[in-house]
Amino acid sequence: MASLPHASGKDKAKALRQRIDASLDGLAQAVDDVRASETFRQFLDVQARFHKYSWHNTLLICMQRPDATQVAGYRTWQKLGRQVCKGEGGIMIFAPCPWKREKETDTGETETEQGIYFKAVHVFDVGQTDGPDLPTVDVPTVDARADDLLANLIRVAESRGIAVNFRPISSGPFGASKHGSIDVDNSHATGQQAKTLSHELAHEALHWEDRGPFTRSLAELEAESVAYVVCLHFGLNTEVRSSRYIALWDGDSKALRASLECIANTARDIIDDVEVPDARKAVA
Numbered sequence: 001m002a003s004l005p006h007a008s009g010k011d012k013a014k015a016l017r018q019r020i021d022a023s024l025d026g027l028a029q030a031v032d033d034v035r036a037s038e039t040f041r042q043f044l045d046v047q048a049r050f051h052k053y054s055w056h057n058t059l060l061i062c063m064q065r066p067d068a069t070q071v072a073g074y075r076t077w078q079k080l081g082r083q084v085c086k087g088e089g090g091i092m093i094f095a096p097c098p099w100k101r102e103k104e105t106d107t108g109e110t111e112t113e114q115g116i117y118f119k120a121v122h123v124f125d126v127g128q129t130d131g132p133d134l135p136t137v138d139v140p141t142v143d144a145r146a147d148d149l150l151a152n153l154i155r156v157a158e159s160r161g162i163a164v165n166f167r168p169i170s171s172g173p174f175g176a177s178k179h180g181s182i183d184v185d186n187s188h189a190t191g192q193q194a195k196t197l198s199h200e201l202a203h204e205a206l207h208w209e210d211r212g213p214f215t216r217s218l219a220e221l222e223a224e225s226v227a228y229v230v231c232l233h234f235g236l237n238t239e240v241r242s243s244r245y246i247a248l249w250d251g252d253s254k255a256l257r258a259s260l261e262c263i264a265n266t267a268r269d270i271i272d273d274v275e276v277p278d279a280r281k282a283v284a
Protein backbone atom coordinates (compact mmCIF):
# COMPACT_ATOMS: atom_id res chain seq x y z
CA MET A 1 0.00 0.00 0.00
CA ALA A 2 1.41 3.35 -1.02
CA SER A 3 1.54 5.74 1.89
CA LEU A 4 0.63 9.40 1.59
CA PRO A 5 3.61 11.79 1.51
CA HIS A 6 2.36 13.32 4.77
CA ALA A 7 2.28 9.94 6.52
CA SER A 8 5.73 9.02 5.24
CA GLY A 9 7.09 12.32 6.64
CA LYS A 10 5.55 11.44 9.96
CA ASP A 11 7.02 7.94 9.82
CA LYS A 12 10.43 9.38 8.98
CA ALA A 13 10.23 11.73 11.97
CA LYS A 14 9.21 8.85 14.21
CA ALA A 15 12.06 6.68 12.96
CA LEU A 16 14.53 9.52 13.51
CA ARG A 17 13.29 10.04 17.05
CA GLN A 18 13.69 6.30 17.76
CA ARG A 19 17.21 6.43 16.40
CA ILE A 20 18.03 9.47 18.56
CA ASP A 21 16.61 7.80 21.67
CA ALA A 22 18.65 4.66 20.97
CA SER A 23 21.89 6.62 20.57
CA LEU A 24 21.19 8.57 23.79
CA ASP A 25 20.63 5.26 25.60
CA GLY A 26 24.04 4.12 24.42
CA LEU A 27 25.65 7.39 25.51
CA ALA A 28 24.01 7.28 28.97
CA GLN A 29 25.41 3.78 29.47
CA ALA A 30 28.87 4.85 28.28
CA VAL A 31 28.90 7.82 30.71
CA ASP A 32 28.01 5.55 33.62
CA ASP A 33 30.73 3.10 32.54
CA VAL A 34 33.30 5.92 32.64
CA ARG A 35 32.11 6.94 36.10
CA ALA A 36 32.32 3.34 37.33
CA SER A 37 35.84 2.82 35.98
CA GLU A 38 38.87 2.50 38.25
CA THR A 39 40.66 5.38 36.45
CA PHE A 40 37.78 7.73 37.11
CA ARG A 41 37.58 6.69 40.77
CA GLN A 42 41.31 7.34 41.22
CA PHE A 43 40.95 10.70 39.50
CA LEU A 44 38.07 11.78 41.79
CA ASP A 45 40.00 10.54 44.79
CA VAL A 46 42.91 12.82 44.02
CA GLN A 47 40.66 15.75 43.08
CA ALA A 48 38.95 15.48 46.46
CA ARG A 49 42.28 16.06 48.20
CA PHE A 50 42.67 19.48 46.63
CA HIS A 51 41.22 22.12 48.87
CA LYS A 52 38.54 24.39 47.42
CA TYR A 53 40.03 27.81 48.12
CA SER A 54 37.95 30.84 49.03
CA TRP A 55 37.28 33.53 46.46
CA HIS A 56 39.82 35.79 48.18
CA ASN A 57 42.53 33.12 48.22
CA THR A 58 41.81 32.23 44.60
CA LEU A 59 42.55 35.86 43.69
CA LEU A 60 45.78 35.77 45.72
CA ILE A 61 46.87 32.59 43.92
CA CYS A 62 46.01 34.06 40.53
CA MET A 63 47.92 37.31 41.24
CA GLN A 64 51.08 35.49 42.32
CA ARG A 65 50.99 32.66 39.78
CA PRO A 66 48.57 33.31 36.91
CA ASP A 67 49.27 29.92 35.28
CA ALA A 68 48.56 27.88 38.44
CA THR A 69 46.34 24.87 37.78
CA GLN A 70 46.43 22.66 40.88
CA VAL A 71 47.50 24.11 44.18
CA ALA A 72 48.15 22.37 47.49
CA GLY A 73 50.25 22.66 50.63
CA TYR A 74 53.72 21.12 51.02
CA ARG A 75 52.47 18.08 52.97
CA THR A 76 49.49 17.42 50.69
CA TRP A 77 51.90 17.21 47.74
CA GLN A 78 54.00 14.72 49.72
CA LYS A 79 50.92 12.62 50.44
CA LEU A 80 50.14 12.66 46.70
CA GLY A 81 53.63 11.32 46.01
CA ARG A 82 55.11 14.57 44.67
CA GLN A 83 57.87 16.77 46.13
CA VAL A 84 58.07 20.55 45.99
CA CYS A 85 61.21 21.33 43.96
CA LYS A 86 64.17 22.93 45.72
CA GLY A 87 64.24 26.71 45.61
CA GLU A 88 60.53 27.11 44.67
CA GLY A 89 58.90 30.02 46.48
CA GLY A 90 55.44 29.32 47.83
CA ILE A 91 52.25 31.17 46.93
CA MET A 92 51.01 33.06 49.98
CA ILE A 93 47.39 32.67 51.00
CA PHE A 94 45.49 33.16 54.26
CA ALA A 95 44.39 30.12 56.23
CA PRO A 96 41.56 30.53 58.71
CA CYS A 97 42.57 29.39 62.21
CA PRO A 98 39.78 28.99 64.70
CA TRP A 99 40.66 29.69 68.34
CA LYS A 100 38.97 28.99 71.66
CA ARG A 101 39.81 29.99 75.21
CA GLU A 102 38.34 29.55 78.66
CA LYS A 103 37.69 32.75 80.54
CA GLU A 104 36.56 33.33 84.09
CA THR A 105 33.67 35.77 84.46
CA ASP A 106 33.19 38.33 87.27
CA THR A 107 30.86 35.89 89.01
CA GLY A 108 33.52 33.18 88.97
CA GLU A 109 31.99 31.03 86.23
CA THR A 110 34.00 29.71 83.27
CA GLU A 111 33.01 30.94 79.84
CA THR A 112 34.34 29.85 76.43
CA GLU A 113 35.36 32.54 73.99
CA GLN A 114 35.96 31.67 70.35
CA GLY A 115 36.81 33.30 67.05
CA ILE A 116 38.88 33.02 63.89
CA TYR A 117 42.15 34.64 62.90
CA PHE A 118 43.91 34.37 59.56
CA LYS A 119 47.45 33.20 59.26
CA ALA A 120 49.66 33.51 56.17
CA VAL A 121 50.55 30.07 54.78
CA HIS A 122 52.31 28.97 51.61
CA VAL A 123 51.00 26.65 48.93
CA PHE A 124 52.55 25.37 45.70
CA ASP A 125 51.31 24.81 42.16
CA VAL A 126 51.74 21.40 40.52
CA GLY A 127 54.32 23.02 38.19
CA GLN A 128 56.56 23.62 41.23
CA THR A 129 56.54 19.94 42.15
CA ASP A 130 58.21 16.80 40.89
CA GLY A 131 57.09 13.18 40.96
CA PRO A 132 54.79 10.66 39.30
CA ASP A 133 51.92 12.14 37.29
CA LEU A 134 48.59 12.53 39.04
CA PRO A 135 45.78 10.31 37.75
CA THR A 136 43.87 12.01 34.95
CA VAL A 137 40.99 11.04 32.72
CA ASP A 138 42.15 11.27 29.13
CA VAL A 139 39.58 12.89 26.84
CA PRO A 140 40.93 11.96 23.39
CA THR A 141 40.29 14.20 20.40
CA VAL A 142 38.30 12.77 17.50
CA ASP A 143 40.88 11.97 14.82
CA ALA A 144 38.54 10.87 12.00
CA ARG A 145 37.81 13.03 8.97
CA ALA A 146 34.31 14.38 8.37
CA ASP A 147 34.73 17.07 5.69
CA ASP A 148 31.17 16.85 4.35
CA LEU A 149 29.56 16.97 7.78
CA LEU A 150 31.73 19.96 8.74
CA ALA A 151 30.78 21.83 5.55
CA ASN A 152 27.09 21.08 6.17
CA LEU A 153 27.28 22.25 9.78
CA ILE A 154 28.90 25.53 8.68
CA ARG A 155 25.97 26.01 6.28
CA VAL A 156 23.50 25.29 9.14
CA ALA A 157 25.23 27.87 11.36
CA GLU A 158 25.11 30.47 8.57
CA SER A 159 21.43 29.77 7.90
CA ARG A 160 20.82 30.45 11.59
CA GLY A 161 22.68 33.77 11.42
CA ILE A 162 25.66 32.44 13.39
CA ALA A 163 29.16 33.32 12.17
CA VAL A 164 31.76 30.54 12.51
CA ASN A 165 35.38 31.60 13.08
CA PHE A 166 38.05 28.96 12.61
CA ARG A 167 41.32 29.62 14.42
CA PRO A 168 43.93 27.72 16.41
CA ILE A 169 43.14 27.81 20.15
CA SER A 170 46.29 27.15 22.17
CA SER A 171 44.80 26.05 25.48
CA GLY A 172 41.46 25.25 27.07
CA PRO A 173 38.32 24.17 25.21
CA PHE A 174 38.30 23.52 21.45
CA GLY A 175 35.50 25.98 20.81
CA ALA A 176 33.29 28.71 22.19
CA SER A 177 29.67 29.79 21.82
CA LYS A 178 29.42 33.59 21.89
CA HIS A 179 25.72 34.20 21.20
CA GLY A 180 25.65 34.87 17.48
CA SER A 181 29.14 33.63 16.71
CA ILE A 182 31.12 30.45 17.32
CA ASP A 183 34.87 29.85 17.56
CA VAL A 184 36.22 26.48 16.43
CA ASP A 185 39.81 25.32 16.92
CA ASN A 186 40.94 24.29 13.42
CA SER A 187 44.15 22.58 14.50
CA HIS A 188 42.36 19.22 14.73
CA ALA A 189 40.95 16.71 12.23
CA THR A 190 37.70 17.73 10.50
CA GLY A 191 35.84 15.08 12.59
CA GLN A 192 36.84 16.87 15.79
CA GLN A 193 35.93 20.24 14.25
CA ALA A 194 32.49 18.88 13.26
CA LYS A 195 32.02 17.57 16.82
CA THR A 196 33.05 20.96 18.28
CA LEU A 197 30.81 22.89 15.89
CA SER A 198 27.73 20.77 16.70
CA HIS A 199 28.50 21.17 20.44
CA GLU A 200 28.67 24.97 20.09
CA LEU A 201 25.54 25.02 17.87
CA ALA A 202 23.73 23.27 20.74
CA HIS A 203 24.97 25.90 23.22
CA GLU A 204 23.74 28.61 20.82
CA ALA A 205 20.31 26.98 20.58
CA LEU A 206 19.89 26.14 24.25
CA HIS A 207 21.93 28.24 26.61
CA TRP A 208 21.46 31.88 25.68
CA GLU A 209 17.69 31.92 26.12
CA ASP A 210 16.24 32.77 29.48
CA ARG A 211 15.06 29.41 30.77
CA GLY A 212 15.68 29.78 34.50
CA PRO A 213 18.86 28.89 36.35
CA PHE A 214 20.98 25.98 35.15
CA THR A 215 24.52 24.86 35.95
CA ARG A 216 27.53 24.82 33.67
CA SER A 217 27.62 21.02 34.17
CA LEU A 218 24.11 20.67 32.77
CA ALA A 219 24.91 22.98 29.84
CA GLU A 220 27.98 20.88 28.95
CA LEU A 221 26.04 17.62 29.30
CA GLU A 222 23.31 18.88 26.96
CA ALA A 223 25.66 20.37 24.36
CA GLU A 224 27.91 17.31 24.24
CA SER A 225 24.95 14.90 24.05
CA VAL A 226 23.48 16.85 21.13
CA ALA A 227 26.87 16.82 19.39
CA TYR A 228 27.17 13.06 19.96
CA VAL A 229 23.71 12.36 18.49
CA VAL A 230 24.25 14.62 15.46
CA CYS A 231 27.70 13.20 14.68
CA LEU A 232 26.59 9.59 15.15
CA HIS A 233 23.61 10.15 12.84
CA PHE A 234 26.04 11.10 10.08
CA GLY A 235 28.37 8.18 10.76
CA LEU A 236 30.92 9.85 13.07
CA ASN A 237 31.17 8.03 16.40
CA THR A 238 32.44 10.31 19.20
CA GLU A 239 31.42 8.07 22.10
CA VAL A 240 34.83 7.81 23.80
CA ARG A 241 35.38 11.55 23.88
CA SER A 242 31.76 12.52 24.58
CA SER A 243 31.20 10.08 27.46
CA ARG A 244 34.41 11.11 29.23
CA TYR A 245 33.74 14.79 28.65
CA ILE A 246 30.28 14.47 30.21
CA ALA A 247 31.62 12.44 33.16
CA LEU A 248 34.31 15.08 33.83
CA TRP A 249 31.57 17.70 33.95
CA ASP A 250 29.89 15.55 36.59
CA GLY A 251 27.12 14.32 34.29
CA ASP A 252 25.53 10.89 34.60
CA SER A 253 22.80 8.85 32.95
CA LYS A 254 20.17 10.24 35.33
CA ALA A 255 20.90 13.85 34.39
CA LEU A 256 21.05 12.85 30.72
CA ARG A 257 17.63 11.20 30.85
CA ALA A 258 16.17 14.22 32.70
CA SER A 259 17.26 16.41 29.74
CA LEU A 260 16.31 13.86 27.08
CA GLU A 261 13.52 15.87 25.40
CA CYS A 262 15.61 18.98 25.10
CA ILE A 263 18.65 17.07 23.81
CA ALA A 264 16.60 15.02 21.32
CA ASN A 265 14.71 18.05 19.96
CA THR A 266 17.84 20.15 19.55
CA ALA A 267 19.68 17.28 17.83
CA ARG A 268 16.70 16.64 15.52
CA ASP A 269 16.60 20.33 14.48
CA ILE A 270 20.29 20.25 13.53
CA ILE A 271 19.96 16.90 11.70
CA ASP A 272 16.91 18.21 9.79
CA ASP A 273 18.78 21.38 8.82
CA VAL A 274 21.79 19.37 7.61
CA GLU A 275 19.51 17.14 5.54
CA VAL A 276 17.46 19.91 3.90
CA PRO A 277 19.50 20.20 0.65
CA ASP A 278 19.41 16.42 0.19
CA ALA A 279 15.62 16.51 0.42
CA ARG A 280 15.54 19.28 -2.19
CA LYS A 281 17.79 17.29 -4.49
CA ALA A 282 15.47 14.29 -4.12
CA VAL A 283 12.41 16.36 -5.08
CA ALA A 284 14.14 18.03 -8.06
Ligand SMILES: [Zn+2]
Pocket residue numbers: 199203219220223
Ligand atom coordinates in the same frame (compact mmCIF):
# COMPACT_ATOMS: atom_id res chain seq x y z
ZN1 LIG B 1 30.51 23.54 25.95
